[in-house]
Amino acid sequence: MADWHTHTVYSDGMGTVEDNARAAQKLGLESVAVTDHGPAALTAGMWRAETLLSVLREVQQVRGQLDIEVLAGVEANVVGTEGDIDVPPNIYDHLDLLSVGIHPSAAGAPRSSRKGLRFWDGPARRRRDRIDNTKALISCLYLHPVDLVTHPGLGVDVDTQELARAAEKRGTALEISARYASSMAGFIDVAQRTGVSFWCSSDAHEPASVGDLRDGLALARARGLAPERIRNTWAGRERRGAGE
Ligand SMILES: [Zn+2]
Numbered sequence: 416m417a418d419w420h421t422h423t424v425y426s427d428g429m430g431t432v433e434d435n436a437r438a439a440q441k442l443g444l445e446s447v448a449v450t451d452h453g454p455a456a457l458t459a460g461m462w463r464a465e466t467l468l469s470v471l472r473e474v475q476q477v478r479g480q481l482d483i484e485v486l487a488g489v490e491a492n493v494v495g496t497e498g499d500i501d502v503p504p505n506i507y508d509h510l511d512l513l514s515v516g517i518h519p520s521a522a523g524a525p526r527s528s529r530k531g532l533r534f535w536d537g538p539a540r541r542r543r544d545r546i547d548n549t550k551a552l553i554s555c556l557y558l559h560p561v562d563l564v565t566h567p568g569l570g571v572d573v574d575t576q577e578l579a580r581a582a583e584k585r586g587t588a589l590e591i592s593a594r595y596a597s598s599m600a601g602f603i604d605v606a607q608r609t610g611v612s613f614w615c616s617s618d619a620h621e622p623a624s625v626g627d628l629r630d631g632l633a634l635a636r637a638r639g640l641a642p643e644r645i646r647n648t649w650a651g652r653e654r655r656g657a658g659e
């Protein structure tokens with residue numbers, strides 16, 4: 416079992432890298448990643464992408480002290496509709512994990528996502544926003560080696576089927592967020608009709624929530640998603656081990 420989406424004091428989390436890693440070890444997880452917000456997340460993010468290199472050094476130190484795999488990652492922001500992100504390749508190439516998400520409040524987030532849907536927006540406007548957001552995410556998957564898309568469609572209108580097809584082609588997993596489980600049902604219903612892989616994460620912002628995937632896994636079960644399609648769980652891991 417792995418939790419590859421946790422935040423630390425490097426962005427808007429409460430715990431240190433070591434706090435999160437110890438919490439994960441205590442739960443018996445095999446692997447945990449710290450994935451702090453990239454710099455475009457204005458109030459939540461780190462000041463500069465270069466800070467990720469400090470995160471990496473700290474992760475390497477903690478890794479040597481504990482009996483659990485600790486990975487250095489980032490939750491980068493999609494900025495613009497061309498698929499750009501707020502962390503350059505010369506930084507993310509050093510990391511173990513690249514996750515990306517659209518956060519409407521981030522600087523440079525796709526205009527369509529930033530405005531969000533307003534009740535007075537007509538159908539044409541809504542269609543255009545949905546196309547823009549979907550294009551931004553899919554372009555991102557082709558521009559960067561993205562491991563995981565975080566909380567797809569959270570607060571942003573996205574064509575889930577198009578995104579899931581592209582993610583399947585690119586070998587990118589889509590996240591079932593335990594933190595935002597109450598908003599994930601429609602996404603799971605549509606995405607599971609494709610062959611895309613899923614990944615369930617806590618999106619913990621405090622050590623006590625690290626590894627708490629319960630709401631995400633319960634929702635997946637309720638929506639009829641086959642357990643082995645969630646690749647970070649025991650069932651998904653066995654399937655991976657079988658050569659898929
Ligand atoms: Zn996020």
Ligand SMILES: [Zn+2]
Nearest residue numbers: 420422490618
């Ligand atoms: Zn997050």
